[in-house]
């Protein structure tokens with residue numbers, strides 16, 4: 001006799017494991033199938049985010065930032081130290097420990113919520129039957145009332161620079177370098193390129209980033225991108241724009257990288273090359289031909305606004321469907337789908353999903369950029385406040401950056417908030433909450449913010465929208 005569940009989730013990344021837990025909290029019988037294998041051959045729940053993405057990258061960003069501050073900022077505070085060194089093995093051990101704790105935590109959460117975590121491969125067959133191939137043991141057919149596909153994504157590999165896992169690497173390998181490469185090349189000045197480029201630059205690598213587009217950080221507001229470009233240059237990141245990779249090949253000493261920019265063909269030699277040109281949905285062996293699942297021309301599973309596929313009672317969430325490839329976007333889709341399955345109303349507000357780039361300074365935004373608002377034709381006003389005028393930022397010695405608020409001229413709606421500066425990834429939460437609750441700019445202006453705090457910069461930027469900033473000369 002085959003097992004039967006109310007809900008079977010395939011994939012235990014932040015989209016899938018959250019969907020499983022939420023469904024179980026509704027009292028449903030839930031199984032979550034996951035096949036992730038770490039480099040040591042061991043399985044761990046958590047998918048890309050916990051094992052090879054969000055969490056390990058933030059662990060290394062923190063370590064490298066502390067090292068950078070110790071070597072560059074301590075003196076200003078009057079702190080003297082002996083020689084400051086960095087032990088890469090210890091840094092990596094800490095990173096691995098954090099990952100182990102958090103992925104183990106998911107196994108604990110499954111147990112506490114009575115989710116059956118099944119380790120192995122899941123494949124959707126016709127009629128919501130799922131073929132489960134355990135890592136060890138016999139293949140089993142599991143019947144499900146509802147199926148949630150949450151299979152995630154994988155790095156895009158360029159045919160002109162195939163990964164060899166040694167010298168030409170993806171982001172996962174780049175998180176596990178055992179020593180600092182002297183010369184590091186990065187293809188793609190996107191989120192991964194900038195975060196991982198920053199990690200290794202802070203630890204001493206000479207970093208060259210090759211970016212195909214002419215505009216730096218094209219998805220961000222132009223004012224923010226301009227500040228970021230200046231700051232990253234100061235930090236030693238050599239970002240070459242309008243530069244398209246033509247080939248890269250390992251040599252005896254490293255990698256020979258060829259690209260073309262506006263002046264013609266160029267070559268650089270590096271020790272390691274990270275290729276970070278985006279990710280693509282991962283759906284290999286995820287469903288049988290007759291399961292009824294449709295992919296779009298970019299390989300994403302086709303779903304509607306409620307993450308329903310074309311097959312009744314089969315949903316898909318996270319990186320394998322349209323929308324930004326962000327952990328929190330996938331998790332919220334997981335929550336929505338579990339709620340819908342349980343018969344309650346639920347939705348995801350795709351207009352207010354925060355984006356954060358964890359560089360120094362951090363970059364974060366929610367809503368539309370000024371360029372998008374202008375293109376929409378809506379009348380708007382903007383207010384900007386620099387961290388250089390923030391007492392807290394000064395005390396922290398982190399004064400680079402701004403908060404920019406974009407508001408509608410007619411009804412004062414907050415259309416976009418863009419932050420580059422200290423703790424931008426935390427500060428954006430207030431803007432997200434305000435936008436989620438349809439607060440007006442005046443509501444932000446009339447909200448009391450603690451002094452001195454970084455959050456005051458958002459308060460002042462909101463005031464600046466109406467030329468009422470109190471701690472900065474309005475323009």
Ligand code: FAD
Pocket residue numbers: 010011012013014015016033034035036037046047048049050052053054055057120121122123150151152153171172192282284285286317318319320325326327328329330
């Ligand atoms: P995944 O996390 O990819 O999980 C999918 C899981 O499904 C995996 O465990 C996979 O093995 C399993 N699976 C797939 N197919 C099957 C199958 N057929 N059977 C069984 N199991 C299967 N996002 C952020 O929001 N913030 C960040 O700071 C951030 N940093 C990142 C840093 C890096 C270096 C990278 C690479 C990504 C980062 N991301 C970040 C993106 C984030 O990791 C993804 O958006 C997120 O992991 C997507 O979640 P998911 O659950 O859809 O897929």
Ligand code: NAI
Pocket residue numbers: 158187188189190191192193195210211212213243244245276277278279324325326355356357358
């Ligand atoms: P990305 O889409 O952010 O950036 C890829 C960059 O590579 C783009 O700027 C693109 O123009 C460039 N590019 C593409 N082909 C190229 C070529 N042949 N030569 C030179 N440049 C080329 O993708 P990335 O950085 O790989 O990240 C993947 C996903 O992971 C992102 O969509 C992001 O959402 C997610 N992520 C999120 C993080 C966060 O939230 N902090 C951190 C890291 C990743």
